[in-house]
Amino acid sequence: MITVYHYMVLSAILFSLGTIGVLTRRNAIVIFMCVELMLNAVNLTFIALSSHLGNMDGQVFVFFIMTVAAAEAAVGLALMIAFYRNRESIDVEEFNLLKW
């Protein structure tokens, strides 16, 4: 029997994987994919909890998260293209003009 706890554990694992990916990967697009993984882990949590609580708010929230993630992707990829045009690379190690 799959209960809400299984979903919670699964989404916690997915969220951690996303976080580790953001912190360790060097390619901006892969980092962005890891952020998307984190957001989808959140979506899974919301849906599991929504069905467990019998309350629709969580599912509505998921729609908003998906919409916002799409808008973010549009802006983020545009920024990456602008960066690539000037640098010929999107490796975050190349972020070397600004540093403390």
Next chain:
Amino acid sequence: MENLVQTALQNINFAAIMPSLVLASFAMVLLLLNAFMKRGVTAPAAGISLLALVATGFASISSWNNAQFGFAGHVALDNYAIFFNIVFLIAAGLTILMSDAYLKREGYPVGEYYTLILFSTVGAMLMASGTDLMTIFLGLEVLSVSLYVLAGFFRGQLRSNEAGLKYFLLGAFSTGFLLYGVALIYGVTGTTNVADIGAFLSLNPEAVSNPLAVVGMLLMATGFLFKIAIAPFHMWTPDVYEGAPTPITAFMSAGPKAAAFSAFMRVFLVGLGSMQASWVGLLWVLAVLTMVAGNFVALNQTNLKRMLAYSSIAHAGYALVGLVAANEIGISGVLYYMLAYAFMNIGAFAVLVLAGKQGEDNLTLEGFAGFGYKRPLLGVLLTICLFSLMGIPPSAGFTGKFYIFAGALNAGYVWLAVLGVLNSAVSLYYYLRVMVYMYFREPTEDFSWIQLKIGATVCLILSVAGVLYMGIVPSGIMALARQALF
């Protein structure tokens, strides 16, 4: 089904989102108009944006002391939201004033710039008036997505590209934390409405110590603190602030920071107020850490934009002290301080905008040698803004800090207030050093390239007037801030 539609219609109250509605309509019309305007002419777009901000200001003020609620508890246009709306509108207005000549000088005279500022202001206003985590999240994203573009607006400049991309990656990352926190709080309380969360937690004391609720609270705090740039989540701030166009840096340090503060305070004081025991100690430590990190790293910065970025981190730390105090004088002190900070910081940035050459490589301490003698008026105005940032009376910065630290003392956080005052003393060093360069060094340049462009000059004068007014007659604004508590 019919019942459902009827209830939904009854819950709608457009008066509650009127300011956002007005500003968003203006922004969309302006976006269309931009398509028909002559390339390279941005003054009309700036004029329309200023008009939009004034109209929005009236739409906000008309609900003062007459709170509007709507959309099934998702939005509340109460005094608290209105006060913050005015802060955002002032920050956006001053930013737009200083932008026009700057955009021309840097070679990007594009009208969409103003539209993006208006949209980010809409997001900020939604955050301040949101009473549901869903609305707050949407406001935050409208604000952030516009700002990602604005930070990377100079798309031919590598510095601006880097700033935009860095801000985007770290901003999206922090949003993930915020949302996971919201999801866990939703799991514990069964609602995303801030007031309902507060009611649930006070009725079910066992939920307050539920590990899921505590983890959710911590994750949510991480998301918000990232946006406010509280240490140890401040690493992006100096880089982004240095790389972004200067007026946008000014805007980011005043408007969006205040927006994140407004939502953070509403969620934590109204929604998670019963969990105060578990967050107050944490915020105490982070406030001290932020003040120390901001002030001590600012000590050896030679680039003025970067120095002001670190100083803005320190100022977020001072404001957090007021939230830790969480009493009437502390919270109204934070509101007061946000307005004061908008004036004094944007004023300082306006001088940088006026004094910069194309590319802005001269905005260093050395580049300001003798500035006070060659350009006495600008020197004096910058000095007033810096005195206010230090917290020297009679300036807005002094009264703001005074209220915040008084709140901390009232709430019994004596050490926090003492550490805050000591940190202000440390900050004297790097602000005074600018003045030392301005007045006690031989000028190496004649600053003949500086033209007092009308927009930036008006912005600077208004900012200084605001700083002096709030410093000399603090009681008027403070009375408004007190009425603005929820």
